[in-house]
Amino acid sequence: MEFKFAIEGGNFSKAGSASSEVKKILKQLNVNPKIIKRTVVSLYEAEVNVVAHAFEGNMNVDIDTDKIVVKIEDKGPGIPDIDQAMQEGYSTASPQVREMGFGAGMGLPNIKRNSDQMNITSKVDVGTELEIINYFG
Amino acid sequence: MVKVADMVDRLNARVICGSSDMDQEIQFGFASDLMSDVLTLDTENLLLITGLNNLQTIRTSEMSDISFILFVRDKKATEEMKELACENEITLIECGHSMFRACSILNEIGLQPVY
Numbered sequence: 001m002e003f004k005f006a007i008e009g010g011n012f013s014k015a016g017s018a019s020s021e022v023k024k025i026l027k028q029l030n031v032n033p034k035i036i037k038r039t040v041v042s043l044y045e046a047e048v049n050v051v052a053h054a055f056e057g058n059m060n061v062d063i064d065t066d067k068i069v070v071k072i073e074d075k076g077p078g079i080p081d082i083d084q085a086m087q088e089g090y091s092t093a094s095p096q097v098r099e100m101g102f103g104a105g106m107g108l109p110n111i112k113r114n115s116d117q118m119n120i121t122s123k124v125d126v127g128t129e130l131e132i133i134n135y136f137g
Numbered sequence: 138m139v140k141v142a143d144m145v146d147r148l149n150a151r152v153i154c155g156s157s158d159m160d161q162e163i164q165f166g167f168a169s170d171l172m173s174d175v176l177t178l179d180t181e182n183l184l185l186i187t188g189l190n191n192l193q194t195i196r197t198s199e200m201s202d203i204s205f206i207l208f209v210r211d212k213k214a215t216e217e218m219k220e221l222a223c224e225n226e227i228t229l230i231e232c233g234h235s236m237f238r239a240c241s242i243l244n245e246i247g248l249q250p251v252y
Contacts, residue, residue, distance in 0.1 A: 001184065012191075013217070014194030015192075016199070016200070019196075023199070033202070035143070037179075037200070037202050040200045041176050041201065044176070044200040045176060048193075082223055100193045101170060101171055101193050102172055102173050102193070103173070104171055104173040105173075106174070106176070106177060110173070110176055113177075
């Protein structure tokens with residue numbers, strides 16, 4: 001099953017709506033609730049990152065019998081140093097993002113913690129591609 | 138374990154959404170205005186105590202399987218927040234205490250810290 005959701009940069013009132021849709025689908029498929037939670041927490045963190053940092057993005061979801069593969073691509077400033085961005089506490093978030101309860105530099109490390117596989121590539125001034133894979137078994 | 142009804146009574150709080158869950162018992166409390174920290178928890182049966190009243194408080198709870206949110210410092214949930222909470226069967230409670238006082242009362246009646 002494949003699904004595609006658009007993510008609007010800067011629109012915090014809609015941040016989380018794509019992850020919420022994925023949660024509903026996984027619940028309907030009777031996936032283990034602990035795996036649903038791990039998956040949607042990582043997707044939500046990624047979605048908030050797009051809203052907080054990029055101009056626009058997409059969440060492409062591919063659900064198989066044994067796993068979910070999600071690719072989140074955005075057009076935006078990109079990440080100059082991914083190793084630095086993976087460190088807990090490192091953040092370039094704006095004051096507006098911090099007012100929303102984010103921007104503590106926990107996003108990417110938390111995505112890694114909540115996914116079985118995480119791959120990230122980024123080009124400065126082009127955008128970022130993040131792949132999250134979680135297995136149901 | 139503390140009954141939701143007992144927490145509401147001791148805090149002199151108001152349930153503004155999801156009042157059918159009053160007999161449910163909750164084991165843990167976590168107090169934070171930082172949703173990034175809330176998203177790192179893997180504890181079940183948890184009350185989120187927060188002063189952050191925006192839509193992302195509800196979204197964070199939805200993703201984290203948190204069914205009860207207590208707003209402190211007299212923070213009011215917006216209509217949009219109530220709608221999203223109801224849709225996700227999340228109970229919203231408001232009280233006028235500071236976060237420190239609310240946590241102190243809840244701990245006194247048996248609500249446990251996550252760590």
